[in-house]
Amino acid sequence: xxxxxxxxxxxxxxxxxxxxxxxxxxxxxxxxxxxxxxxxxxxxxxxxxxxxxxxxxxxxxxxxxxxxxxxxxxxxxxxxxxxxxxxxxxxxxxxxxxxxxxxxxxxxxxxxxxxxxxxxxxxxxxxxxxxxxxxxxxxxxxxxxxxxxxxxxxxxxxxxxxxxxxxxxxxxxxxxxxxxxxxxxxxxxxxxxxxxxxxxxxxxxxxxxxxxxxxxxxxxxxxxxxxxxxxxxxxxxxxxxxxxxxxxxxxxxxxxxxxxxxxxxxxxxxxxxxxxxxxxxxxxxxxxxxxxxxxxxxxxxxxxxxxxxxxxxxxxxxxxxxxxxxxxxxxxxxxxxxxxxxxxxxxxxxxxxxxxxxxxxxxxxxxxxxxxxxxxxxxxxxxxxxxxxxxxxxxxxxxxxxxxxxxxxxxxxxxxxxxxxxxxxxxxxxxxxxxxxxxxxxxxxxxxxxxxxxxxxxxxxxxxxxxxxxxxxxxxxxxxxxxxxxxxxxxxxxxxxxxxxxxxxxxxxxxxxxxxxxxxxxxxxxxxxxxxxxxxxxxxxxxxxxxxxxxxxxxxxxxxxxxxxxxxxxxxxxxxxxxxxxxxxxxxxxxxxxxxxxxxxxxxxxxxxxxxxxxxxxxxxxxxxxxxxxxxxxxxxxxxxxxxxxxxxxxxxxxxxxxxxxxxxxxxxxxxxxxxxxxxxxxxxxxxxxxxxxxxxxxx
Numbered sequence: 120x121x122x123x124x125x126x127x128x129x130x131x132x133x134x135x136x137x138x139x140x141x142x143x144x145x146x147x148x149x150x151x152x153x154x155x156x157x158x159x160x161x162x163x164x165x166x167x168x169x170x171x172x173x174x175x176x177x178x179x180x181x182x183x184x185x186x187x188x189x190x191x192x193x194x195x196x197x198x199x200x201x202x203x204x205x206x207x208x209x210x211x212x213x214x215x216x217x218x219x220x221x222x223x224x225x226x227x228x229x230x231x232x233x234x235x236x237x238x239x240x241x242x243x244x245x246x247x248x249x250x251x252x253x254x255x256x257x258x259x260x261x262x263x264x265x266x267x268x269x270x271x272x273x274x275x276x277x278x279x280x281x282x283x284x285x286x287x288x289x290x291x292x293x294x295x296x297x298x299x300x301x302x303x304x305x306x307x308x309x310x311x312x313x314x315x316x317x318x319x320x321x322x323x324x325x326x327x328x329x330x331x332x333x334x335x336x337x338x339x340x341x342x343x344x345x346x347x348x349x350x351x352x353x354x355x356x357x358x359x360x361x362x363x364x365x366x367x368x369x370x371x372x373x374x375x376x377x378x379x380x381x382x383x384x385x386x387x388x389x390x391x392x393x394x395x396x397x398x399x400x401x402x403x404x405x406x407x408x409x410x411x412x413x414x415x416x417x418x419x420x421x422x423x424x425x426x427x428x429x430x431x432x433x434x435x436x437x438x439x440x441x442x443x444x445x446x447x448x449x450x451x452x453x454x455x456x457x458x459x460x461x462x463x464x465x466x467x468x469x470x471x472x473x474x475x476x477x478x479x480x481x482x483x484x485x486x487x488x489x490x491x492x493x494x495x496x497x498x499x500x501x502x503x504x505x506x507x508x509x510x511x512x513x514x515x516x517x518x519x520x521x522x523x524x525x526x527x528x529x530x531x532x533x534x535x536x537x538x539x540x541x542x543x544x545x546x547x548x549x550x551x552x553x554x555x556x557x558x559x560x561x562x563x564x565x566x567x568x569x570x571x572x573x574x575x576x577x578x579x580x581x582x583x584x585x586x587x588x589x590x591x592x593x594x595x596x597x598x599x600x601x602x603x604x605x606x607x608x609x610x611x612x613x614x615x616x617x618x619x620x621x622x623x624x625x626x627x628x629x630x631x632x633x634x635x636x637x638x639x640x641x642x643x644x645x646x647x648x649x650x651x652x653x654x655x656x657x658x659x660x661x662x663x664x665x666x667x668x669x670x671x672x673x674x675x676x677x678x679x680x681x682x683x684x685x686x687x688x689x690x691x692x693x694x695x696x697x698x699x700x701x702x703x704x705x706x707x708x709x710x711x712x713x714x715x716x717x718x719x720x721x722x723x724x725x726x727x728x729x730x731x732x733x734x735x736x737x738x739x740x741x742x743x744x745x746x747x748x749x750x751x752x753x754x755x756x757x758x759x760x761x762x763x764x765x766x767x768x769x770x771x772x773x774x775x776x777x778x779x780x781x782x783x784x785x786x787x788x789x790x791x792x793x794x795x796x797x798x799x800x801x802x803x804x805x806x807x808x809x810x811x812x813x814x815x816x817x818x819x
Contacts (some may be wrong), residue, residue, distance in 0.1 A: 124364070125152060127631070130456055140580070144415075161303045164780050168236055192743070196717055206382055206450070208554075209337060211463065211466065212452075213428075214428065215397075215427060215428055215452055216397065216426075218403060218428070218450065218451075218454075219397055219404070219587060220400065221695050222400075222404045222452075222454060223400040223403060223404060226403045226404055226407045228403035228407075235510075235729070236433075238333070243796045244285070244471075245283055245285060245330075245333075245371045245372075245461065246283070247270055247271075247282060247283065247284070248280060248281060248282060248283065248284050248287065249448070259625060270282065270341075271337070271340065271341045271344060272341065272344050272345045273341065273342055273343075273344060273345045273346045273347070274341065274342070275306065276528040277294065277297060277298060277301070277307075278293075278294060278297050278338075279294070280293070280294070281293035281294075281816050282334060282337050282338065282341070283330060283333065283334050283337065284333045286330055286331060287331040289327075289331060292323065292331070293331070293334055293338075295636075296323060296334070296335055296338060297321055297338050298343055299316040299317075300320065300335075300338055300355070300358065302316045303316040303317055303320075303354060303355075303358050304342060304346075304351045304354045304355045304358065305348075305350075305351045305354060306342070306351060312419040313354070313420075313424075314417045315417075316423060317358060317361050317415070317420045318414045318415060318417070318420065320335060320358070320361075320362070320366045321361065321362065321366070321414040321415060322414040323411075323527065324362070324365065324366050325366060325410060325411070325412075325413075325414065327367070329369050331703050332366055332367075332368060332369075333369055333371060333372045333442065334361075334366050335362065335517075336362065336368045336372055337372050338373050338754075339355060339358055339359050339362065340356050340374065340377050343355035343356055343359065343391075344377075349388050349390075349391075352388075352391060352392050353381055353388070353391060353394070356390075356391055356394040356395065356398070356510075357394065357423065357424045359394075359398055360394060360397060360398060360401065360423050361415060361420055361424075362475075363398055363401040363402060363404075363405050364401065364405070364411075364415070364423060364453040364454065365410065365411050365414070365415060366409075366411065367402075367405040367406045367409065367410065368402075368403070373706050374402060375399070375402055378395050378398050378399050378402065379399070381395045382395050382396065382399065393426070394426070395489045395651075397426070399433050399677035406456065406738060408454060411494055411496070411497050412494070412497045413496075413500035413501050414500060415500060416496065416499055416500050416503065416696070419453055419496055419500075421771070422453075423453065428450040428451060428452050429450065429452065429453065429496070430448055430449075430450055430451060431448065431449050431450070431451060431460070431499075431553065432446050432447075432448055432552070432555070433447055433448070433449060433464055433478075433551065433553050433555050433789075434481070434552050434554045434555070435447070435468075435554070435555055435556065435575075435582060435585070436554075436582060436585035436586040436589050437585060437589075437660045438581070438585060438713050439614075440634070441589045441592035441593060441634060442483065442586060442589065443481060443483070443552070443554055443589070445585075445816055447464075447467055447468070448467075449463040449467060451463065451495065451496075453494075453496050454494065454636060455494070455495050455496070456491065456492060456493065456494060456495060457477075457478050457490060457491050457492070457493050457494075457495050457498070458491035458492070459495075460478055460495050460553075461473075461476070461477055461478050461491070462554075464476075464478065464555045468555075468582075469578055470576060470578055470579050471572070471576045471579070472570075472573045472575075472576070472579050473580075473706055474559070474574040474777070475557050475558065475559040475560070475561050475570075475573060475579070475583075476557050476558065476579070476582070477489070477491075477554065477555075477557075477558035478495075478553055478554070478555055479554040479555075479556060479558075479758045480498055480550040480552075480554070481550060481551070481552060481553070481554035481599055482500070482548060482549060482550055482552075483551075484548075484550045484593070485548060485595075486546075486554055486556070487550065488558055488693055488770060488774075490769065490770055492648070495553075499553075502549070502550050502551070506620055553583075555581060556582060556585065556586045556622060557579075557583045557586055557691075558693065558774065559691070559716060559781070560583055560586065560587065560595075560685075560690065560691030560716060560776060561573050561691075561772070561781060562685060562716065563580055563583060563584075563678060563681045563685070564678050564679060564680070564681030564682025564684070564685050565639045565681075565682055565685050565686065566784075568685070568717075570785070571783060577674070580674075580678075581677070583681070583682060584613075584677040584680065585678070585688070587681060587684050588610055588680070590598075590690075591606065591637060591684060592633070592634065592635075592636070592637055593638060594637045594638055594639040594640065596687060596689040596690055596692065597687065597688065597727060598637050598640075598687070599683075599686075599687050602683045602684070602687075603636055603637065603640070603657075604657065604661055604664055605663045605664055605683060606680050606684060607635040607636055607657070607664075608661050608662075608664035608665040608667075608668060609671075609676045609677075609679050609680040609683075610634075610635055610676075610680060611635060611661065611665050611666065612665060612668045612671050612673070612676040613673045613676035613677050613680065614673075616673070617668075617669045617670065617671075618662075618665050618666045618669055623662060623665070625658070625662075626658075627658070627737075628654075628657075628658045628661060628662070629654055629655075629658065631681060632654050632657065632658065635661060636661075638659055640657075641653050641654065654810070686715075688715075688720070688729055688732060689713065689715070689717045689720065689729070690715065690716070691715035691716045692714065692715045692720060693713065693714050694711045694712065694713050694722070695711065695713075695714075695763045695765055695767050695770070696709065696710075696712075696724075696765065697710055697711070697712045697713045697748065697763035697764065698710075698763065698764035698765065698788065699721075699761065699763055699764075700762065700763075702761055702762065703721075703730075703731075703761065706721070706723070706730050707723060707724075707725075707765060709724065710722065710723065710724065710730070710763075711763075712748075712763065712771065713722075713780075714771060714774040716774055716778055717734055717735065718732060718733050718734035718735050718737075718738070719731075719732075719733045719735075719738060719775065720732055720733075720754075721748065733750075733752045735775075735778065735779060735782055737752050737754060738750065738751075738752055738775070739752060739753060739758055740777055741753040741771075741776075742772065743769055743771065743772045744769025745761065745766070745768075745770065746764060746765070746766055747766075747768055748762075748763045748765050748767075748768035748771050749761075749762050749763075749768075750763065
């Protein structure tokens with residue numbers, strides 16, 4: 120690996136410098152550290168594969184970020200609101216109309232303007248096709264064709280071809296879409312429920328061109344115009360809302376004009392008018408946000424039909440067990456982003472320190488941090504596709520479709536093994552629920568690395584404690600053997616209170632020993648006698664330590680528990696699959712990268728051995744592209760640059776940057792405290808000298 124010479128690492132330099140100017144050095148290096156962390160977040164680095172800056176570049180960036188230091192409150196506000204459509208620090212919307220109204224105001228759309236998308240404007244083929252009544256007239260193209268008013272009005276029978284000329288090559292698909300629209304509205308009998316037809320329509324639209332999407336909107340408008348049955352017409356408007364929550368139309372078909380026409384009509388039914396008013400605002404919102412990634416879920420479609428908010432159950436790490444069984448509810452609209460949902464979560468829980476916490480998709484064994492900009496309903500909808508894929512794989516396995524072929528030659532064997540490794544690398548678990556927990560398990564127990572604003576939030580501390588004990592007991596993080604008995608006793612103290620000899624007798628932990636020590640410690644395949652021996656040994660040790668904790672409050676026990684666990688190497692790590700492309704030849708090609716509160720780890724997926732541990736003082740620079748994450752590590756003497764293949768580079772970068780911000784903030788606070796103490800000592804010294812001199816002046 121070629122070494123890259125760069126400027127000295129400021130964090131390492133800070134630790135090396137001692138002497139009479141220590142206070143000034145700490146302050147200067149802390150500010151430099153902040154600039155370095157900010158530089159690592161720059162657009163230039165992210166798009167240029169983390170090139171190391173020149174000396175001139177350092178000077179330019181230092182000047183720029185000096186302003187950011189003194190104006191951090193403004194920058195912090197911008198970062199917090201980056202993925203919010205509107206200010207959620209005030210009243211939270213309680214109805215679908217309130218959510219829509221606030222999003223509509225955030226778009227800044229003018230009521231007089233057509234809010235349709237500009238995609239495809241002026242494209243050829245947007246003329247209406249000629250439709251004639253009668254098979255012979257259609258075959259021989261004779262007789263008068265339907266005019267635009269007749270063609271775009273309700274039709275009780277199925278159309279024979281698409282409405283737009285540009286979609287004539289897709290006539291069969293467009294006719295099928297018309298059947299789905301009729302089935303959703305109740306104009307055509309179907310064995311499938313209405314939500315299935317809505318999901319199919321959106322799925323086709325998301326995978327098709329703008330012309331196909333416009334055709335779907337045109338067909339819905341056709342079937343809702345002059346419909347003889349008010350209730351079925353209402354269902355057509357419900358379908359229009361589902362589409363507007365999913366993908367925008369272009370300006371070629373003037374959906375906004377049709378909606379305004381319906382709103383102006385005096386005979387419009389109240390239910391239709393209510394939905395038309397919502398559709399008018401959704402049109403502007405949909406254009407500004409663009410198409411979603413996944414079709415809506417069944418319960419999302421049902422909520423839109425009833426014009427209600429979507430009820431989501433969010434889980435938390437549990438107090439009484441080592442699981443995620445605790446839960447609460449939030450109510451959102453289909454456009455809600457992960458960042459907005461996180462804001463609702465922290466308001467619902469009542470957290471005062473919210474930055475370290477975030478939303479995850481999870482199951483009972485693992486979890487995955489969600490990107491703040493993603494639409495939350497796309498995440499949930501994606502689970503259904505993942506589950507269907509897993510069911511398909513399982514069914515093929517049962518039928519014998521996955522039988523391994525005989526691999527003879529060495530070349531074929533290597534190719535087969537490489538393919539298997541790539542499958543494991545790209546494997547997506549079956550996610551089951553949303554989990555709100557800490558994405559940055561910052562210091563609470565360790566006084567040296569304690570974050571005051573988090574330490575002063577008791578609800579936040581409790582979540583992190585529950586998360587830590589779950590990770591330890593489920594063996595999600597590598598344990599430190601010498602601490603196991605101590606943290607088990609502290610957990611017992613936090614849950615049971617003080618030791619009482621008449622209650623906590625021998626055998627008290629036999630039934631539930633798994634709640635106090637990591638599950639992998641006790642061998643599952645061992646005989647009952649061997650298992651009993653291990654359980655009794657740990658119970659005796661735990662009870663001996665537990666008896667010494669008398670007088671510890673539950674809060675103190677939790678803090679002490681975290682004080683031990685926070686020192687473990689893998690504590691607080693979020694793992695990402697990465698492909699190191701054989702740059703580190705001593706390691707496997709596919710690795711797991713962990714971002715922790717104290718540094719960046721590389722771990723072997725097989726066996727879980729930590730191969731590299733780079734503390735943040737050795738992390739010089741980082742950046743990402745769509746499929747890569749770039750990391751530059753080293754010391755003052757030399758550095759190396761490693762490029763990892765991953766689609767989650769942005770999340771890795773955000774986590775590293777967030778941890779760096781807290782580290783730099785702590786160093787700046789420390790520098791300010793040192794400066795304040797020095798000033799106070801100086802004042803006291805000057806005051807003492809003045810007091811000594813004053814009597815002599817009086818004598819004279």
